Amino acid sequence: MTHPPTTAAAPPGPRTSPAPAPPRRTAFAEGVDRLRAAAVTEPGRLRTIGAVLALLVVAFGAVTAWQTTGRATAADDVLTSSQPLSSDAADIYRSLADANTKATSGYLAGPNETRRTRAAYEKDIRTAAAKLVTAAANSDPGSPAATTIAELNTLLPRYKGLVEAARANNRQGFPVGGAYLREANDTMQHRMLPAAEALYAKENQRLLADYGDATPYPWAAIGLGVLALGALAWAQRRHYLRTHRVLNPGLVAATAATAVVLLWLVAGHGVARADLKHSYDRGVRSLAVLYDARVASLKARSDENLTLVSRGAETKRLTDGTAEDAYAWAWDREIARLGGKLRRASVLADDAAGRRPVHTADSSMREWRSRHEKARAKNDAGDYQGARDLVVGTDAKTSTTVCFDNVDASLAAALVHETDQFRAAARDGRDALTGLPAGSVVLALLGTASALLGIGRRLSEYR
């Protein structure tokens, strides 16, 4: 903003002092007077116009850079930080639920527990522990998320201890192992999974906040751009009316630079906004529903196993006064929740590739349900061995294990697909803003220089 004409038009105050006139005036008042006198002359006006134009274009460039930087950072966070964190939280949630499923399956299988089940359980615990560390590193100390993470960190070793006690007692042939397993399941389903769910919700909030930072229109920048363009147009019209010269190359270049920045801003942000919205609608919402569905299927599986471990050790008093096995009741609830989530996921899936795994999961879930009913009927009829074979057996035609595995695999496939969709759209959105902050600064500086040159050229005609 420091340019030669202004300095020349406003000479320093002390130079007016040689006349020690009776009304002794301040240097500032003297300067204002001189400026006022200069402003009514054409060179003075031109200097003012030049200053205002330069200011507007520079301000437009600066605000554009500032607002697009914020949005580009937020868009980048969506892609590289908050969504991965939210997905990590979902992984913690899933790993814990899966660990419980594997622990109950292993317990039910007893001496026939497979190495695979055992390895999967250990891996789930490791995953949960590792991701908890990541989540802790990314949470602010003292925040609700940090409290939840601390709680999960305390419960995880307790849970593992209970499961190991259950296993050891079961190996000894002591039924107290079953009581340990129920206690472990209780810790998991009523304390850890709700905490993991809360952590996931909090990370999702962070994701939503980043979306909120990335998508609003940069109204200040757009407004300043329109204002700068208007001022440039007015200055050129005034120029034309006074001099009958159509074009001032400097002002035209400034107008062009400003117009390019404005167009880039509107188009770039518009595309980024559309892509991000797409990534949210197609990716994030589907992902949330699929995560829920997966956890519901894992809980249902744990309950199915525990129905056969507990065998009436725990009952749930229903509203009509009758008692039902607590785990049979919980199974009904979780399988119904799974059905609801799958329907919702099918609605949200926007292409055939997304719907296919959801439909596979849905048909596997139906098959699971009908096989579960058979297993339950066998159990109710006293054929415990038969019921157990249906639940932990590996016969592809009859076992519910197979159905559950299919549901889980289909949901995993659907999650991969939706994550890819999310990534592609969010990356497009972030990339649409690439270069905009730097470009707007460079172009605005060029525009400012052009405007000043244009005005300077006119001014030189008065020298």
Next chain:
Amino acid sequence: MGGTAMGGTAMGGVAMGGKAGKGGVMLWARRLRTGLRGWGGVGAMALVCALALAFALLLPLLGSRADGSAGGPPGQSGQSGPGGQSEQGGQGWPGPARGTQARAGRCDHPQDRSPSPADTEGAAIRAIKARGYLVVGVDQNSYRWGYRNPNDASGELEGFDIDLAHAIAKDLLHDEKLVQFRAIPTNERITAVEDGRVDMVVRTMTITCERLEKVAFSAPYFLTGQQVLAPKTSPVHGYGPSLAGRRICSADGSTAHDRLVRDRREHRLPATADISTVVPNQLDCLVRLQLGEVDAVVTDGALAAGQAAQDPTVGLKGRRFTTDYYGVAMNRKATDLVRRVNLILEDYRRDGGWKASYDKWLAPTLGRTSESATPPAVRYR
């Protein structure tokens, strides 16, 4: 009869004494007495006989009326509480005579209310034979009573209750394998019998007055009572003052829990005893005890012994402080089955089956000399 006769004599004596006290007519009275001496003895005896006859005729009448009133309105019978006979003592009954009769009839000894054994065959037994197998409700979580050994590849249930069920099947159907076990929750034992989902429940089920209103019980097959379980190193030495300041675990809806609540309210248990830990199943108490979340467990001695058998560092503390009997629960309509089961139990006790089963499952923790080590004395209705 003897008591009533003595009462009659005493009453006669008082009446005569009153007459004798009437001052100036003493001489006349003495003469009358000497005159009546011969007939007086005969008259007094006649009076006594008449009174005795009247009581003998009235007693069953009174008894049946008291029975009717206790069994009639469900609200009234519900007041008697969920526990064993011990809870019944404090109940206020409308009349002393009726109260005494009702207690004697219904709740002083619920274990003595089973019909006498007989080799009958009615509708219930015929239905079982037609089906070809016996359906028995059992527990799968009571160590040494009814549980599934995870290391036994066959997956068969085993325990003292399971042996008994096999013995019943063997007698009824001539094959101890012809029995279908259904694991049922504690609080569904009665409905399962009432609905006919099972022929009988053999599941450490205590014979109580309240349950007798809904199901029929066999004669008692096991004597037990509430007992305290604690780590062997614990200073707790039984049910009482040593529980002060201790955290005590009991199962939800169990006799033990009701008893704890009542005893603390009535200051028979130290007020500082913390009885807030209530779990769904008695076995969960052992988990709490092992995790150090409670200091003691109160449950049936037989079940407590099952818990102690799973952990060598815990043991039974003190003597049992209630007397309970386990019985086989059956449908109230299946009288033929109840009487038959009582007969089977007689044989089971006599042929050593009971003892063998006890020695196999329970002797290691309950001991060979405890009062539970022999079948309880049986009386029928």
